[in-house]
Amino acid sequence: MKYNVVHRGDEVSFQLMQTFHRLVEPHGLIHDEETPDVVLSIGGDGTMLHAFHQYKDQLETIAFVGIHTGRLGFFADWKPDEVELLADMMIESSRLNDLRVVKYPLVEIQITTAQGIETQLALNEFTLKGVDVTLMAELHINDEPFETFRGDGICISTPPGSTAYNKSLGGAIVHPSLDAIQIAEIASINNRVFRTLGSPILLPKHHHCDIYPRSHQTILLSLDHVIMQRNDIISIRSMVAAGKKVKFARFRPFPFWSRVREAFIGYEPIQERKP
Ligand code: NAP
Numbered sequence: 001m002k003y004n005v006v007h008r009g010d011e012v013s014f015q016l017m018q019t020f021h022r023l024v025e026p027h028g029l030i031h032d033e034e035t036p037d038v039v040l041s042i043g044g045d046g047t048m049l050h051a052f053h054q055y056k057d058q059l060e061t062i063a064f065v066g067i068h069t070g071r072l073g074f075f076a077d078w079k080p081d082e083v084e085l086l087a088d089m090m091i092e093s094s095r096l097n098d099l100r101v102v103k104y105p106l107v108e109i110q111i112t113t114a115q116g117i118e119t120q121l122a123l124n125e126f127t128l129k130g131v132d133v134t135l136m137a138e139l140h141i142n143d144e145p146f147e148t149f150r151g152d153g154i155c156i157s158t159p160p161g162s163t164a165y166n167k168s169l170g171g172a173i174v175h176p177s178l179d180a181i182q183i184a185e186i187a188s189i190n191n192r193v194f195r196t197l198g199s200p201i202l203l204p205k206h207h208h209c210d211i212y213p214r215s216h217q218t219i220l221l222s223l224d225h226v227i228m229q230r231n232d233i234i235s236i237r238s239m240v241a242a243g244k245k246v247k248f249a250r251f252r253p254f255p256f257w258s259r260v261r262e263a264f265i266g267y268e269p270i271q272e273r274k275p
């Protein structure tokens with residue numbers, strides 16, 4: 001098994017990486033930055049986003065796994081003191097040539113400019129915002145006009161990204177076994193001219209949403225942690241990425257809803273009141 005480690009850059013994450021190398025190298029795991037089978041991210045969920053974008057052209061062959069050196073993450077769900085356990089499980093999986101994975105859906109966007117069409121992928125979400133003024137855009141679903149948006153912006157998230165920005169926007173948390181994308185509004189203005197649905201919506205696979213920003217607008221476009229300012233966008237199409245998923249190595253079960261509970265609610269059960 002070939003692996004690489006992507007870390008956050010802080011001392012704790014760096015030391016954990018060194019420990020990990022020391023643990024696995026005597027057992028035949030090969031450190032390979034170019035074409036790893038497993039990419040270990042050490043840091044936070046943000047570190048996993050970096051790892052994903054670094055290897056997004058090799059999603060077919062790579063499985064990701066994460067250790068968190070801050071709070072429990074969605075993508076980084078191994079604790080620092082479990083590094084030895086994780087190393088053992090990777091060694092075992094390499095020896096048996098048996099790597100178990102879960103696959104999560106992604107969002108694909110196609111950006112149309114006068115120059116042509118660019119395709120991009122996001123693990124959490126893509127957002128569109130205005131810069132000087134609020135974003136003004138027409139939103140179409142499956143080639144039919146749906147609404148005229150004015151406000152801070154629009155967030156289109158994946159199921160694994162539903163616990164990130166989307167959650168702060170009042171979007172639903174979506175189990176990653178559902179092939180869907182969620183459209184959530186960011187502070188929409190509603191009046192007689194601009195009228196939006198107001199509720200987050202889920203689009204299934206094979207549906208698509210086109211956003212046509214009013215022309216001559218400078219726009220902030222984000223893909224996960226990457227933010228760019230653009231003034232050449234004619235339209236952006238979003239959909240569940242067809243045939244492209246991200247794989248996470250599952251060396252032990254840690255169900256999605258358990259992660260949601262532990263990350264947001266904590267696991268203190270309510271004490272039964274004694275009579
Ligand atoms: P950041 O500002 O450090 O990230 C914001 C927070 O989102 C961090 O606590 C990060 O966890 C957490 N996070 C990232 N992906 C998550 C996921 N799938 N589920 C639950 N929490 C998640 O910036 P960043 O680390 O580069 O991450 C970029 C992400 O920040 C974007 O993709 C977007 O989802 C999110 N964001 C959120 C808001 C908001 O909620 N108002 C606004 C802008 C961006 P770690 O600390 O473990 O990295």
Ligand code: MN
Pocket residue numbers: 044045046047
């Ligand atoms: Mn972060």
